[in-house]
Amino acid sequence: MIPSEDERHLRRALELAALSRERGNHPFGSLLVDPHGAVTVEAENTVVTESDWTGHAELNAVRSAGAAFGLRGLAGYTLYASTEPCAMCATAAYWAGVDRIVYALGAERFRERARIGDAGTLALSCREVAARGGRSVVVSGPHLEDEAWAVHRGFW
Numbered sequence: 001m002i003p004s005e006d007e008r009h010l011r012r013a014l015e016l017a018a019l020s021r022e023r024g025n026h027p028f029g030s031l032l033v034d035p036h037g038a039v040t041v042e043a044e045n046t047v048v049t050e051s052d053w054t055g056h057a058e059l060n061a062v063r064s065a066g067a068a069f070g071l072r073g074l075a076g077y078t079l080y081a082s083t084e085p086c087a088m089c090a091t092a093a094y095w096a097g098v099d100r101i102v103y104a105l106g107a108e109r110f111r112e113r114a115r116i117g118d119a120g121t122l123a124l125s126c127r128e129v130a131a132r133g134g135r136s137v138v139v140s141g142p143h144l145e146d147e148a149w150a151v152h153r154g155f156w
Contacts (some may be wrong), residue, residue, distance in 0.1 A: 009086065016044050020045045024051060027151045029042075031079075032062075040077075043057045043132045059089050083107065085126045090126040101130065102140045104142060104148035105144075111123075114156035
């Protein structure tokens with residue numbers, strides 16, 4: 001069972017993913033929540049509209065937090081993502097100091113359903129990235145996978 005606060009934030013990440021898709025980008029959304037439960041940053045994927053291969057929603061969220069808060073770090077923050085963060089995004093969250101990552105659709109299931117295979121990605125789970133760091137990052141997911149897949153249906 002997923003805690004209600006996590007479910008609420010994941011549903012918002014899915015809404016952001018749908019907005020990203022409507023704007024012509026890949027359907028991924030993310031948000032950062034501070035230690036008190038307040039949403040501090042919301043981000044969408046901007047790969048297409050910004051012509052930036054690194055414009056993933058999670059990386060955009062981390063970059064926005066850095067611009068807004070400086071480099072004080074995101075200790076105590078939770079990163080919510082519509083789909084499991086890729087190795088690049090999980091690493092960015094780690095370097096930014098995020099303590100927790102919660103995601104809806106797992107990367108393995110995403111690759112199976114989108115039929116993209118491993119050729120277009122680094123098949124390295126967010127859990128594995130987190131486990132390789134020198135500090136603890138809690139990873140929770142997948143959650144709401146069928147709902148999360150709905151935003152991708154027909155896109156890939």
